[in-house]
Amino acid sequence: MGRIAIITHEEAVSISSQTQPKYLSIVSGKGGVGKSTVAVNLAVSLAERGMSVGLIDADIYGFSIPSLINMRAEARSDENRIFPIERFGVKWISSGFLRTDNQPVIMRGPMLGKIIRTFLEDVEWGTLDYLLFDLPPGTGDIPLDLHQFLGSMKELIVTTPHDTAAEVAFRAGAMTERTGHDLIGIVENMAYMQCPSCNGAIHAFGHEGGNRLQEALQCNILTRLPLERPGDQAPAPGVYDSSSEAGMLFRQLADHVIQVTH
Numbered sequence: 206m207g208r209i210a211i212i213t214h215e216e217a218v219s220i221s222s223q224t225q226p227k228y229l230s231i232v233s234g235k236g237g238v239g240k241s242t243v244a245v246n247l248a249v250s251l252a253e254r255g256m257s258v259g260l261i262d263a264d265i266y267g268f269s270i271p272s273l274i275n276m277r278a279e280a281r282s283d284e285n286r287i288f289p290i291e292r293f294g295v296k297w298i299s300s301g302f303l304r305t306d307n308q309p310v311i312m313r314g315p316m317l318g319k320i321i322r323t324f325l326e327d328v329e330w331g332t333l334d335y336l337l338f339d340l341p342p343g344t345g346d347i348p349l350d351l352h353q354f355l356g357s358m359k360e361l362i363v364t365t366p367h368d369t370a371a372e373v374a375f376r377a378g379a380m381t382e383r384t385g386h387d388l389i390g391i392v393e394n395m396a397y398m399q400c401p402s403c404n405g406a407i408h409a410f411g412h413e414g415g416n417r418l419q420e421a422l423q424c425n426i427l428t429r430l431p432l433e434r435p436g437d438q439a440p441a442p443g444v445y446d447s448s449s450e451a452g453m454l455f456r457q458l459a460d461h462v463i464q465v466t467h
C-alpha cells in the first residue's frame with residue numbers, strides 16, 4: 206500500500222489559494238462501490254484542512270450527492286449564473302439541485318457534455334483550490350468531454366476488493382491513461398469490517414482485488430476503508446464523523462492528496 210503523508214493544518218493552508226483550481230476526478234468501473242461516498246468525504250476533509258473546495262456531481266442520471274449530504278434544495282440562479290449549494294464548507298452542484306422532484310433526468314450524450322460545461326462555466330464557484338468531479342461509473346463520454354474542456358486532470362480510482370469490481374476498475378484506469386489524465390492512486394472501499402465479537406478483520410468481499418488492480422495499473426492503493434456506515438453521530442447519511450475510523454482515514458487521504466497535487 207502507498208505511504209500516506211500527514212501534514213499540519215498550517216502547511217495545508219500555506220499550500221492553498223492558487224487562482225486555478227486543481228481538478229480531481231473520482232472514478233470507478235462499477236456502480237455501487239462507494240465512488241460518491243469517497244468524493245463527498247474527500248471534499249469535506251479537504252475543506253476541513255482549509256482548502257476552498259467545489260464538487261461537481263457529474264453523474265447526471267444517477268446523482269446521489271444530495272442524499273449523501275442530506276440536502277434537498279434548489280440552487281439559486283439569476284440570468285447568467287447558478288449559485289452552488291454550500292454545506293460542510295464545500296460548494297456543491299448536482300443535477301439533483303436543479304430539480305428537486307426526484308424525476309428521472311432524460312438526456313442524450315451531447316446534452317450531458319453541455320450540462321457538464323454549464324456546471325463548469327456558469328456556476329459561481331469563486332476562487333477554488335480544488336474542484337472535484339464525481340464521475341458516473343464506467344468509461345462513457347463524460348471523462349472524454351472533461352478532457353476536452355480542461356485538458357489533463359488528476360484521478361482517483363475507487364474499487365472494492367471484489368475481483369469483479371477490480372477487473373472492471375482496471376478498464377476505467379486504462380481509460381485514464383488514454384485520456385491523458387494522471388492517476389494518483391486507488392481507494393479500496395469496503396475492504397474489511399471489524400468482527401463484533403473478536404475484533405478481527407472480516408474480508409467480506411475478499412482481499413485480492415485491490416492488490417491485483419495495483420499491480421495491473423502500476424499505481425498505489427492509498428487507503429483501505431472499512432465497511433462501516435456513518436453512525437448516529439454522523440453529520441449526514443454519507444458523511445463520516447471525524448472520530449470514526451473511516452472519518453480518520455479520509456482525513457489522511459485528504460492530506461495525501463494535498464501533498465501530491467500542490
Ligand SMILES: Nc1ncnc2c1ncn2[C@@H]1O[C@H](COP(=O)(O)OP(=O)(O)OP(=O)(O)O)[C@@H](O)[C@H]1O
Nearest residue numbers: 236237238239240241242269342395431432433434
Ligand atoms: N465503506 C462503506 N461502508 C458502508 N457503506 C458504504 C461504504 N461506502 C459506500 N457505502 C454505501 O453504499 C451505497 C453506494 O455508495 P455510493 O453511492 O457512494 O456508490 P457509487 O459507487 O457512487 O455508486 P453509483 O455510481 O451507483 O452512484 C451508499 O448507500 C453508501 O452509503
